[in-house]
Amino acid sequence: MNKKHSINHNHQKQRSSIKILHKTVKGRCRCKVQGLLYSKELKQYLEFNLSLQKDINSVRANSVTGNILIYFNPRTKVIEIAKAVNQLVEQYYQHPQAFIELTKRPRESSVTSPSAWHIKEIETILLEFNTSKQTGLSNEAVQANLTKYGVNALTENPTRSGLSIFIDYFKSVPVALLSGAALLSVLTGGITDAVVIMGVVTINAILGYATESQSERIINSLKNFVNPSAWVIRDGKLIEIESQNLVPGDLLLLQPGSYVPADARLIEVDRLTLDESALTGESLPISKQDKAITIQEETIPLAERNNMVYQGTFVTGGQGKGVVVATANLTEMGKIQALVGETSHPTTPLERQLEQAGEQLVWLSSGVCGLVFAIGLLRGYGLLEMVKTSISLAVAAVPEGLPTVATTTLALGILNMRQQKVLIRRLEAIEALGSIQALCLDKTGTLTANRMSVLQVCWDGREINLEDGHFWSDQQAINPYQCDELLKLIHISVLCNDSQINYHHHDTYVLDGSSTENALMEMAIDAGIEVEELQEKYPRLLTYHRSTEHNFMATVHRIHQSVYLMAVKGNPSEVLERCSTRIENGQFIPLSQVDKQAILEQNERMAAQALRVLGMAYGQEEITDVESLPVSHLIWVGLVGMADPIRSGVKETIANFHQAGINTLMITGDQSPTAYAIGKTLNLSQGQPLKILDSTELMDLSPDALASLSEKVHIFARISPTHKLQIVQALQNRGLVVAMTGDGINDTPALKAAEVGIAMGHTGTDVAREVADVVLEDDNLETMIIAVSQGRTIYNNIRKSVHFLLSTNLSEIMVMLLANVGGLGQPLNAMQLLWLNLVTDIFPGLALALEPPEPDVLSLAPRSPDQPIIKRSDFQRIIFESSTLSVSSLAAYSYGIARYGISLQASTVAFMSLVSGQLLHALSCRSSQPLGSQTLPHNPYLTTALTGSMALQWVSLATPGLRNLLQVTPLNPLDGLVIGSSAILPLAINEGTKFYPISK
Template sequence: MAKMDASPDAGKVRDNDRFLVQPHSVAIEQVLALLHSSRQGLSESQASERLALYGPNQLPSGKPPSMLVIFLRQFKSPLIYILLAAALLSAVTTAWSDAAFITAILILNAIIGSVQEYSAQRATEALQKIVTARTRVLRDGELYDKDASVLVPGDVVALESGDRVPADLRLFSAHDTVIDESLLTGESLAVSKKPDLVLDPLTPPGDRCNMAFAGTMVERGRALGVVVNTALATEIGRIATHVLLRPVTKSPLLLRMERFTRRVALFVGVAAMVVASISFARGTELAEIFFLAVALAVSAIPEGLPVALTVALAIGLRRMADRNVIVRRLISVEALGSCTCIATDKTGTLTVNRITVKRVELADGSQLEVAGEGIIPSGKITMDGGDPDEAQRSPLNRLARAAVLSNEAHLVVREGRWTAQGDAVDVALLVMARKVGLVKEKLVSDCPELETIPFESERMFSASVNRVDGTTLLSVKGAPEKILSMCSSMAVGDEDLAIESVSIQRRAEALAAQGYRMLAVAEGEIEMAPETVISERQLSGLTFLGLLGMVDPLRPESAQAVASCQEAGIRVVMVTGDHPITALAVAKQLRLADDERAIVTGADLKLADSDHGLDRLTDSARVYARAEPVQKLEIVKSLQRHGHFVAVSGDGANDAPALKAAQVGVAMGATGTEVAMETADLIITDDNFSSILAGVEEGRVAYSNVRKVIFLLISTGAAELVLFTLALITGTPLPLVAVQLLWLNLVTNGIQDIALAFEPAEGDELSRPPRPPNEAIFNRVMIERVLVSALTIGCIAFALFQWLLMQGYSIEEARNGTLLLMVLFENVQVFNSRSETLSVFRHNPVRNPLLLFGTLAAQLIHIGSMYTPGLSAVLQVQPVSFQHWLQLLLLALLLLVVMEIHKAFWGRR
């Protein structure tokens, strides 16, 4: 919490100032004195001076990048730097066609990447509703409606039901005020405010019941409070500061690609130096050495990779969008697929963030289950899987009636959708009553209300007096211990028997230990004279009807989604600000934890005196309860020290620091805050945890396709290097010139690698563990496959080139035949690239029709170039007979045989 001082600049945040206090730890009069304010608020002149001093009450928001910035950002890649160097080298050696080819491909890549990223950015902006916040503020003793951005420390603000709190307030007046603070604390149950209390300075934000925090929502009641902090000095501002100051964590693919391109750059540089040294020692002219270096660079660098990579990620982006996952930056497409640990928020992510009655325990001990979640009154009330017995129907109906009559909420259908107003607990009771068959509007019409006692946190109950069938009926609900003290009997079947308070209290405690929030319900007939006011003294001799167990229930798909993540080798941990008992109850349903040994609390984290101590806690913990926002950040950092690629999901502002620190941040789009969505890499539009699982699958498919494209390009590029090296060693003229190498890499292969990026899932993505975080793109299987295929292609192509020369063909004709063979090799290799382990013959060719058409198009384009004037001259190609083409095709099919043998050998190993 930011602090205040007693100087004329009251309210100014100065961390090193010695005159600082915590506003929740002092009486309201002292707070007003420190702020040089009063219960009548500031004058307009005072407010203007302070506004100039502190600035507007707004959190800084990043301006979305322009299309030009996004375009230029596409060139920030080591691989792009290598290609730019190759283009420059080509221009220096006047190889203008080579330079033009490389430059064109770089511009094409930047255009594709920019369009996709800009599209994703627009989709994100569409999720965020920009609303100008208004508030009611006292100025010179008069209440004005003003923009919340003009608030300053010392202003007095009026709150009422439905308002969003505009700044951090120290409350000094509150009438039945309940505020939903789940945005900050993760607690799904709203907090009752008690302005007269003075709290310990170390009280955590979630327990500061005399404060109202910026961004939280008033569920009911009215209150007055003085502004103590605005903008970045608020609690939500502190979270924003953590987000703004923390560097962006690089995505897994970006880290792997950077390692890959560094190795390519190192290899090209060393190889160029070796070739240059050998050539210079042989007395080769400098111009010829430059020519050799360009040819080497062109053959070694996968020029088509930037475009193919961008296309593969763009396809993944579209597929993820179809499964309710919006990707904010293209490079983050595969991030979920690479994660080894998901740290998920509980409230609103795993749960529906709506209090729901799930258990009814009648006075006789009968336990009834309530199906359904949230405010939609679908689902039945059952006992042992069937309908309640006749003995339970009467007390159940009485309980539901009392819960409705003593209720201040409303549940209605508007425009085909269920909407609710009022306290979350009251709404939950109305939903439960609907499942019994009682509708509040009809019941209140049949049983007119005579008097009420509204709920106050000090009372711990609410009551209503209604005329029911000619009698005066009192209905009461509240804390079990409070209600039991009012009762002398209990409803058992159709009778009222002497109450067994001790037994009922034990049952209530047992339900609370299971994570339920408990409520008791009672009723009784009373005598009440007309126009008299009911008092608490009359609440005695009532009949106890039963207990209601309420929870913020799991989303229906959460348990299966978590189980599927674990089957996919992903560790799932839950981080929540909720009570340990509640957290454990949810964790047991998710099968994340069996007992409290798997739970670490925020207090435990504070006791960890070092990173090593914290790491010991996070090594085995599966649930973190009462965790503060900064602690969520520390948990993520600790998991990363354990070697995990961490994904964090959440919806509140309290999740933002952790969302940014993780390798991939996942925000909830439907109920998530703007702070969370701005910070995250991915946004789940339906707030469904199973969509995270879908994102994992699509991320793995995207990464698998990236590897397939890289294998295709690197293996064919390596084959060109083998061909180049054999010619250099034997002193043979280069089998292919630089422009022919570019034609292979960018045009014929470029069509196929883009088609390969459209490969569908192989089907086992979620049955295999994630790749180790430190594993490079080039792991053992890819290295073997590249070496085998490169040596096969390079040696066969070189042998053909030598044979053609020995048969008396000119060097141009020999190059023409060799180039055609290389194109055919590429046509075969693209089908070898469809899977690292599965045989070509186990893949249905029509599952990716683009690959068939792309391969055919690549071959036809090359044949067409032989007949195209100008292009054939630049490429130095000429037509060949069908018989010659068929012979070369048979040679190329040898590659298919070799790679099938390698896959079979690898599979057995």
């Protein structure tokens, strides 16, 4: 009893520790029950019961880490998911035994493979697909399987038809109110009113359809941006094919950085690790093996099937070979897509804010319309007249154009950025771009040109410089073939190297590999080394890739029979730790602590020159089991210093980020002195002392300590992929909106975690582009400034449109309410109110959403992501502006009454005054600064919208048919002067108060 009580007590403290680790992306989130001691029963209990929850499509829990990956309806709030998890955990630990039996009932698991490939012996699988470990499928078998299983492409969720997009515009609360008003008009004999009301609704739907269908086309065009290839063995030959041509039975080769295009059962592995976070929610790489799982359970979770690889994951290290067992919709990724079954893109937070604001205004206007109706009846107006007026006022007040504004702006924003070489892969990323507060910059390929070249080598205190392909020391040329130490160093650089040389005509070649390894290979070729002969002489048997455990690479080669050579390159200090011998004048002598200190000092001097320094070493041993060859007791060879030049314009771009209020942090695998020199050159600290944190210090920090330090550090050095993820999450824990740039495999976990993941489109890897939210097609960081500017501009423009729509609609309500309260009759009839809605709302509102960036858009601090589209203080401004418009129109109406009495002439003056004032008010909504105080860029769309709307308004006076419909009369010059004055006066007052803001 005491033990049970203790367990319950511990978990009682932990129940509130549900944490959302990844924000939702199209209905996907990863949450963690922190500190929870998971049992198998609890894992099954959570998976079973969460899957029964409404709006949850798929659940996977990991019994080791406590992570839960949940796919759910995108419209469901994340907090509701967290509450459901929390409640189930509490229920389980209150009565654990009562729920264990529930998890044992038969059920259809979304993670169960019908054929249970993970528990089958590989020979059985090969026989089932009629394939072979050595030769793979024959061409005939490939064609047969292609016919049987189809192409390896996930079935696209049905896109929205044009008709469904159009109909959806009739389903919102504002349109429902308008449709009800039209029905009421028919019942009260106002057929014309009903036709006009539904005409306004239909015009809005047509505009919405045109813009949203364009948005659908743009988003759908992004789906095929990443189309990875695959290396397979067919008929005994290694070939590269498009991933969609893979079939079950194919022998699939897996290499670092390769995207897994289908589900496969592993048959050979060499230290293979994969990132499976897309399926399991685990950020850390998962080690794989090729043996059948002995636990005979078909329902073993995906995260524990370590002899399988799945579509949508990617290789982070090592190599492997597997037989494809499922393609297309039969893959685990295909099952998830079928479960989610989205038929439309989820709305963005911004769209939801606008929808909420529109609904609130609908109910507010409905209340005001009811009040106007009651006052009108008390004043003695006819019932039918007041019904028509109230209906028309409701129509005029309803902001049915808000969704159209958001859809149009976001869609055109994506298109505009695409023209600027910025590819947006998620609508939500546009909003996040304007809120970025911290930008984590991967050094290689982002800040630098990613074209390394060796500049210096050093051993035994001797420095050799490399210029134009020649080695120099004290202005004397050095022949590597006459210097054993230099020749050994070059040989190690070639052997411990994954670069491939592709020869072309006229003895030209292209190096295919990382920039660092290409530079080492270039050094060897310039020295006259026959690279291919050397590699054939010492064939590679094993490879130990750089990982989170060790910051170096090692390769094992056969010399002859049972004598093996180990070549090592990597972080100088880590390589040096594994060395016990050095070479001096051709002799092997013990490596003393004094020698090691001298080497480390030389390393510091080279790194201080902004050189990336690698340590070189090797070992030679006679051994029977090659895999037992230790990476220790090595022979130290020397240091290699190389440089990657900083990209042109990067320093100015960093300054622009700082001006925009965005903190920049450099994350690099380089040593601290090298990183410090680069950070100093780029002025990352904005003139303040440059603060740098090494990975060795990072390992000793708690998450809270790292979070508090993250805002103060400018450079993180010697960083591993795991550290990158920790840094991004630490910044997020400080409440910052984080963007992360990267182009390699090791950047992908951090790219996923950041609010905005930014990948390079040209030099970046497929997997980096696959997880990124933004892709810079020209690999130019300067383009990112354009993206930030566009992100901020799009958000600002939507705010301007909403500001305009709310202030003008509110002014119409005020005019009718005040006139009725004051006993001034009906300044606007039902048809005039409907006309107002058509002329002043839609086109000027859309034109404001297409405003070019303001001159100071990159001089302001980023907005808070929690900031609503219309702040509380903004409403003060909107009410003031609405008041000036309504009072000015009522003043013009009072002039009309004084001259013509309560008549059509007076109503015409009020009608023209309010329309003209609202159209001019669009100019005031362009900026929070007074007109003329700054030079705003020209907006041809607004000019066209205002000119066209104003012309249409005056045409209505000259056209007999429209004049009769609107019940307006011709005007004389004095009337025109009053109308013009009443339209300009609110603009002058509103602009004047911008010098002395009403609210802050």
